[in-house]
Amino acid sequence: MLMDLCELSPSYVRSIAPYQPGKPISELARELGLKEEGIIKLASNENPRGIGPRTRAAIEASIAEVARYPDGNGFELKQALARRYGVDMGAIVLGNGSNDVLELVALAFLGPGRAGVYSQHAFAVYPLATQARGARSIVVPAKNYAHDLDAMAKAIDDETYVVWLANPNNPTGTFARGEEIEAFLRKVPERVIVVLDEAYNEYLTPDLRAGSIKWLKRHPNLVITRTFSKAYGLAGLRVGYALAHPTVADVMNRVRQPFNVNSMALAAAAAALDDMEFVARSYADNLQGMKQLEEGARSLKLEFIPSHGNFITIKVGKAAEVYKRLLKRGVIVRPIAGYGLPEHLRVTVGTAAENDKFLSALAASFRE
Ligand SMILES: Cc1ncc(COP(=O)(O)O)c(C=O)c1O
Numbered sequence: 001m002l003m004d005l006c007e008l009s010p011s012y013v014r015s016i017a018p019y020q021p022g023k024p025i026s027e028l029a030r031e032l033g034l035k036e037e038g039i040i041k042l043a044s045n046e047n048p049r050g051i052g053p054r055t056r057a058a059i060e061a062s063i064a065e066v067a068r069y070p071d072g073n074g075f076e077l078k079q080a081l082a083r084r085y086g087v088d089m090g091a092i093v094l095g096n097g098s099n100d101v102l103e104l105v106a107l108a109f110l111g112p113g114r115a116g117v118y119s120q121h122a123f124a125v126y127p128l129a130t131q132a133r134g135a136r137s138i139v140v141p142a143k144n145y146a147h148d149l150d151a152m153a154k155a156i157d158d159e160t161y162v163v164w165l166a167n168p169n170n171p172t173g174t175f176a177r178g179e180e181i182e183a184f185l186r187k188v189p190e191r192v193i194v195v196l197d198e199a200y201n202e203y204l205t206p207d208l209r210a211g212s213i214k215w216l217k218r219h220p221n222l223v224i225t226r227t228f229s230k231a232y233g234l235a236g237l238r239v240g241y242a243l244a245h246p247t248v249a250d251v252m253n254r255v256r257q258p259f260n261v262n263s264m265a266l267a268a269a270a271a272a273l274d275d276m277e278f279v280a281r282s283y284a285d286n287l288q289g290m291k292q293l294e295e296g297a298r299s300l301k302l303e304f305i306p307s308h309g310n311f312i313t314i315k316v317g318k319a320a321e322v323y324k325r326l327l328k329r330g331v332i333v334r335p336i337a338g339y340g341l342p343e344h345l346r347v348t349v350g351t352a353a354e355n356d357k358f359l360s361a362l363a364a365s366f367r368e
Contacts, residue, residue: 012134019124023332039330040357042348045170045311047233049285052278058271062264070263077270081241084273085213090246093253096260098199098227098240103129105223107255109161109193110135117155118164119147121172121339123197126164145305146174153187163188166197171336171346173307178210185219193248195223200309202231202279203286213243220245230310231282232272237265286310289349296359311348319345325365331358
């Protein structure tokens with residue numbers, strides 16, 4: 001009899017529930033026999049603006065070098081980030097998306113007999129990364145959909161080595177102000193790594209941008225993660241980074257694959273970082289689009305969770321059903337029952353036309 005090869009992996013790996021990505025446009029087109037052009041995807045918090053011309057030019061120029069391995073240390077991108085944020089290059093860890101950097105934290109600091117703390121409704125990679133290392137998850141109930149930072153600080157036990165915070169959080173879009181995060185950091189013992197995941201930082205209004213980077217000096221256990229996937233429009237190339245104390249960055253770099261960020265991604269990210277105008281436009285578009293979706297939800301008398309990201313989570317009732325009806329109309333959004341929110345759908349802010357199409361499809365789905 002054939003052996004169940006799955007049994008060979010540790011039980012904590014076998015019990016992992018795989019990450020559920022947004023449905024690709026091509027998949028829905030195949031399933032429903034629709035034309036790809038008629039489908040919109042507002043399911044993965046991507047940038048509807050695409051990329052700017054300078055970033056495109058950098059990507060095109062990088063094609064000439066694809067036969068060579070990339071610079072495994074990402075010198076140019078690190079130099080640009082170090083300049084931008086006033087940190088040493090040794091304080092930066094580059095990743096294949098910020099997802100990779102989150103995994104590096106887990107690889108470096110978690111394992112059997114250790115624990116990671118995160119909030120209910122927090123970004124799905126925290127449970128995945130914690131569990132894949134055989135570490136225990138300590139899940140803290142959310143308060144009004146948001147991280148309950150006091151309860152999270154209290155939940156830290158002797159086995160806790162990592163606390164995961166998403167600010168803003170995905171999929172709730174909730175946000176904790178700088179003072180609250182600082183107060184939290186003061187409560188956390190120095191031996192516990194605090195990951196402050198700021199994937200949506202560029203979408204915050206200026207008054208809310210806390211300047212978390214200055215906290216790194218006071219809190220050597222702080223790891224800030226950011227990404228080029230959202231406001232910079234580079235989700236498909238996969239590049240993100242962590243800023244941390246050089247000792248922490250060093251440990252993370254030891255468990256990193258030598259060439260974890262590809263050469264096109266490195267070139268694109270360096271160019272995108274420089275294109276402040278593109279990011280500013282993405283920010284402005286997002287504010288506008290968010291307003292459109294909020295007004296649309298209000299006019300359909302639907303509750304939503306006020307969001308600080310480039311997405312909004314709307315309470316639609318039987319979300320799995322509504323999701324399917326939207327698919328039939330060529331609109332892909334994200335069901336989030338897996339996050340403990342079976343009545344909500346998460347919708348990425350798209351272009352004005354996409355937001356309109358989503359809102360009309362949603363209204364029509366309620367009339368069905
Ligand atoms: C809160 C949060 N962190 C991290 C990521 C990972 O993004 P990436 O790996 O593309 O940088 C995402 C992606 O949706 C996210 O929502």
